[in-house]
Each structure stands twice: as structure tokens, then as C-alpha cells.
Amino acid sequence: MGIIDYFLSLGSTVFVPLVLIVIGIALGQGVLRSIRSAITVGIGFIGLNLAISLISNTLEPAVSKIVERFSIDLTVIDIGSGAAAGVAFSSVVGALIIPAVFILNVLLLVIGFTKTMNIDIFNYSHYAFTGAVVHLMTGSIVIAMGASLIQATWSLLSADYSANQVQEALGVEGISIPQGYAASTVPIFTALDKIYNRIPFLRDSKLDLSHLQQRIGMFGDPVIIGAALGTILALLAGYNFVDGANLLMGVVAIMVLFPRMVKIIVEGLLPISESAKIFFNKHFKGKEVFIGLDSALTLGLPTTQIVGTMLIPVTLILAVILPGNKVLPLGDLAFAAFFTCMATIIHKGNILKTIISGVINMAIILYISTWFAQYFTKLAANSGAVGIKGETTALWNGNIFDLIIAKLGSFGVIGIVILIIITIPIGLYVKKVTASQKAV
Template identity: 40%
Template sequence: MGVIQWIVNLGASVFLPILLFIFGLILRIKPGKSFKAGLTVGIGFIGLNLVIGILTTNLGPATKLMIHNYGLHLQTIDVGWPAASAIAYGTALGALAIPIGIIVNIILLGVGLTKTLDVDIWNYWHVAFAGSILYMLTKNMWLGIFCMIVVTMFTYFFADLSAPTVEKYYGLQGISFPHGLSAPGYVFALPFKWLFDRIPGLNRVHIDAETIQKRLGIFGDTTVLGAIIGLIIGLLAHMTVAKVLNLAVSMAAVMMLMPRMVSLLMEGLTPISEAANSMVKKHFPGRKLYIGMDSALAIGQQSVLSASLILIPITLLLAVVLPGNKVLPFGDLATLPYFFALFAAVFEGDILRTVIAGAVDIIISLYVATWFAPVVTKLAIAASFNMGGNSSISALSDGGLWTNWIYLVIGEKFQWWGLGALFLIALGLLIWLKNRDAKQMEKIEKA
């Protein structure tokens, strides 16, 4: 456990390159090429974190000013995913999520019930978060462990189900997103796609980043759009002219730099992905394999970023007007691109549809995060987390995730029976997806 915790503490930008280097050697990639690929991915993550840091550093003061100017006095602070992940891995069960996730992945790959080979080990914190909360609610360690298994199975189902859309829209060949926050968004967005396609008028409108740029010229450019959104947020925060302009340039920088950092990630992943698929074709003809990666690969896409920046002031407004909400959005405002990474793929880059469906998702997240606040606060105290003087904390990310609410409400109320039912549902969905894909492959071969 000490070794696992040490690996976790390295962070994704360090241990992921090491893991990819070893994986590359297993795939018989030359050591030099494998090392360069892993190192490039690590550099990409560092660059991505720097850009998100720019977003967080500049949004933080603007958010605080808006809170002060408009008298927002919500009692629970959203501490964001960095704090939530630290809390999740800092609990008694937290570090167990990594070996549990790896074992479940190996078993499912072995029996052919998933196509995802998950190398995104650090993001097992999403699994740790759910299992630790159920342990906190029930005081049953084994129930918490079983919850981690169930959550992992659903995550691989979401990843496999969304992988073809991820490949088609983002051009990420052989990549899937077994990401606890982003992957459920694919399933959430599907009913909205069905609905939007049947609303007269809306079903004929498609507003993506390219359309906006074509119609608005320079004002539709995503970098300029970022500057405009920064100006609006700065003005809403009643900042000085100098600070408003600084925020505008910073938001423009995020819009320009984020896609470039993602391209670095892809540059490193490409040789690993190609070698993995070549190995699968050679040893398992007719079977496809996805490399499971962080959805950070998608957050730099222009429609994702544009919709997420538009949703920042909308999120704050919803927090104020929704009756019964107690959560003040803060830490996860800069994380919104992860929320909507797969929304944009489902809606084929339509910013309007992403914003509408995203606003509904935020409403649900605020209420779920409010419901989770007492137990997240207790979990933070148990993990010796410094709450910065706040008496109540939550997180819009995993603390507001609708799937976590389902897992934990059922797990707490019905315990073994409830989680057993969810286990069977997850198993049934994985079998259904395997059979569906097999039938589709047969049709393609016959054609």
C-alpha cells in the first residue's frame, strides 16, 4: 500500500510516462522511441496543467469578486477535483482503487467484455471517491470495495460505448475515455440529442466553432471569443479596467494554448496506440483494442472550450437562483471542459446544444453536490484534509456526479442487494455491448 501511495503521489505527469515507457517496451517499441513517447505525454500533461493553472488563477479572483458583488452567501464551498482526488486517495480505502481497477480491467479484457486497456491509472481516484463515501456511509469496508468494482465496470462500459464517437469526432484512433467524470456524460447527452433532433427549428440549427467563425469573422475566432468571454466575466465581477483586460487576454491564451498542449499528448500516444493495435491484430485477429486515456485529450477542442467558458457565469447564476442549492461553485469552474468533453462529441460540436444540455447537467450536479456535502466534509476530516476554514465542502465534479448519486443511494439503502443488482446490470450491459459489436462486425465482413 505504501508503494501504491507513493506512485499516486507522483502525479499523472510523472508515473504515466513511466507506465507508457514500460508498456511500449512490452509492445516491442524500440527503447528510445518508447521513452520519447512517454516523456512527450508527460510534457503534454505538464503543459495542460499550466494552461488550466492560468484558467484557475484568473477565474479565482473574478469568481470571488462576483460572489462579493452579488452577495452570494452559499454555505458549502466547491473545493474542486484536485481537492476531491486528494481526499479520495487519502482515505482508508482510497489507494485500494488502483489494484482493484487494474484487476477488474485485466479480468474483463481476458473474457472479452471490454476493449479498453486502461493506462490512465491515476484517474482511479474517481473509483476511490465513490467507494470511500459508501464506506463512510455504511462503515462496511467490503461493501466499499464491492462498490469500487461496480463503478469500475460501469466506467469501462461507458468508455467502450463512447469510443466510436470519440474516434469519429476527435479523430482519436484507438483511444477511449474510462474517465469517471467525463464518460457518464456520453450517456447523459444521448437523450438530449434525440430530443433536440425533434424540436422544430432547433433541429435545423448547427452552431459549432467553425460556423461561428465563418459568420462572425474575426469575432467568431475561438481565441477572440475567449477574450470576449473574459471581458464579460471581468465586467460582471466589476474588476478594474486593467484586470478586465488581463482576464480577457488570459482567457484568449487558454483557448489558443489548450489545443496545442493536447496535440503534444497525442504526439506521444500515437506510437503506443499504433503498436497496441498492431499487436492485437496479430495475436487476436478480428478484435479491437482501445487505449484508455484521460479525457484531457478532448478538452482542448474548440467547441468544448467555448461551451465551457459560456457555462461558467451560467453555473454561478444557477447556484444563486436554484431553490435548495447550498453549493457555491468555485474550484470546479475551471474543470467544466471535463464535464462536457463528450457532450460536444455527441452533439457534433454544436455549442448551443452543449450549453443547453450542460446547464441541465449543472443543475443536477448542484443538487447532488448539496446532498453529498455532509459526507464529503466528514470524508475530508477523516483524510486529514485542510478545509481552509470552511465548515462544509463538496465538489461539483465527482461530488455532483449523477452516477455517483445512483451508486451511493442504492448502496446505502439496499447495501449488498442493491450493489449486487447494479453489478448484474453492469455485467449485462458489457455482454450486450460485446454481442452488439460482434453482430456489427459480421455485417461489415459480409458486406
């Protein structure tokens, strides 16, 4: 735990640049160029963290006010992803997860089962949570670690599958998104996209930001859209003029700052990406290796921010009207953009498709996080990390990979064998898809 705490204490702004320096030097980029690229990426992450804290400081109080004002009464409290990750890393599985996933990742790269090297260790907490739940169910640390490693593998395969789309959307080659939650949404959003393409109204929809701006001019500008969304949230929260104006400015700042910070990260990644292409073309006959990064990198896309902000009141409505839901969205609700970021990429920035997918996904999240509440509450009590009485959970838990693997993992060895049998053909299919994408 001491070693894990040390690595986690470095934060993405230090750990990721350190890893990128090593990668840059290994790729023959040169020491000074590697340092410059890595530090530029670190600066971008500092900017992203400031923008994320702006979400917390600006939107979380508004969410609490809306919940209070409309007397939304649900029994399971969403304590947010930060506390949830702490609970996951405080488990027995959490103490082993970082070295175990790292070793697995290297082995899968060597045998060619994945192209992604996941350096986003702070989100290994998703794998730790799944393993911790399976440990509660079975009492076996071996079965629990097996479940965690299978989820890590699924995340890598999901990252490989969506890498081409991620690179196209962000304008950077050689990266992918294996982040524990974002990766789990790729199959859902891909399936929905195939359904939309069979519906003429949705298939022919051109409602992306550039189309919106062409049709309605300045009203399609992110600043104006942010001001409108901020006004709606202020009215729902019952804010006075001063508080409402501050909320409006905060929402607009989020819309503007995220893309600027992502551009800084991209500036640092581009030289590393070019060096990687030259290195692998020279030494490995063009073999691709992707650097796996946090999904925060995708939040600079305007559609993600627009739909993410719209989903705040929509999710509260869903929480009230969905039969069987017990979760009161609080801690993670302000960060709804994280839950829909891959929809923007898969739907190529189409706002209409992303809104529909976002609503469907938030409903799924509420139901899954409700199911996990019984286990999360026990884990939180065991860790001593959460001081809230009653049942707790996090929207962060509403992960379809978590659910499938935990359900099958509860059957012990048989469940793990089934998961391995499922994983092999998935890996072969992803390899075939990514090979065809490269050929194109």
C-alpha cells in the same frame, strides 16, 4: 498508503509515459520509438498542466470576485476537485483502490467485457469516493469496495461506448476516456442528443465553430470569442482595466494553448495507436484494446473551451435560483469545461446543443453535490485534509454514477447484487454497439 502516495507523486507527466513505454515495447514498437512516443505524450501533459494552472490562476480569482460582488450566500462550500480527490484517497477504500481497480480492469479485458485499459490512475479517486461514502453508510469495507469496483466497471463500459466518437473527434485511434467524471456524463449527453434529434430546430442546427466562422468571419475565431468572454467575466467581476486586460489575455491564452498541447499528445499517441492496430490484427485476430486516458485530452476542442467559459456565470446564476441547491460553486467552477467536455464530443462540436446540455448538466451537478455534502463533510473531517468549518462538498462530487451506486450500495449486499445484475446487460449492450460500430 505509502505505495499509493508514491504512485500519485509521480504525476501524469511521469507515470503515463512510463506505462506507455511498457505498452509500446510490448506491442513491438521498439525501445527507442516507444521512449520517444511516451516522452512526447509526457511533454504534452506538462503543457496541459500548465494550461490548467492558467485556468486556476486566471479564472478562480474572477470567480471569487463575482461571488463577493453579487453577495451570493449559500451554505455548502465547493472546495474543488484537488482537495476532494485528497479526501477520497485518504479513506480506507482509497488505500485499496489502485491495485483493486487495476486487477479488475485486467480481468475484464481478458474475458472481453471491456476493451479499455484505464491508465488514468489519478482519477481512480472517483471510485474511492463512492466506496468511502458507501463505507460510511454501511460500515462494511467489502460492500464499499464492491461499490467502487462497479463504478470502475461502468466507467470502462462508458469509455468503450464513446470510444469511436472520441477517436473521431481527436483524430487518434485506439484511445478512450474512462475518467471517473467524464464517463458518467456519456449516458446523460447521449440521451439528450437523441432528444435533440427529435426537435427540428436542434436537429437541423449547424452551429459548430466552422459554421460560426463562415457566418460571422473573424468574430467566430476562438481568439475573438475568448476576448469577448474574458471581457464579460471582467465586467461581472468589476475589474479595473489592468486586471480586466490580464483576465482577457488569460482566457484567450486558454483558448489557444489547449489545442496546441493536445496536438503534442496526439503526436506521441499516433505511433502507439498504429503499433497496437498491427499487434492485435496479427496476434488476436483484430481484437481492439483502447488506452484509457484523462478527459483533459478533450479540452483542446474549441467548443469545449467556449461553452466551459460561458458556464461559469451561468452556473452561479443556477446556484442562486435553483430551489433546494445549497452549494456555492467556487473551487471547481473555473474548470467547468471538464464537466461539459463529453457533450462536445457526443454533439459533434455543435455549440448550441453543447450549451443546452452543459446548463442541464450543471444543474444536475449542483443537486448531486448538495446531496453528497453531508457525507463529504464527514470524510473531510476524518481525513483532516480540509480546514473549512461548516459543510463542504465539490462540484466534482456531482457524478450521476456516484449517486446511483451510493444509493443502491447503502442497501448492503442486496444493493450490490442489484448493481451487478444491472451491469451485466449494460456490458452486453455496449459490446453489441461497439461491434456494430467496428463493422461500419
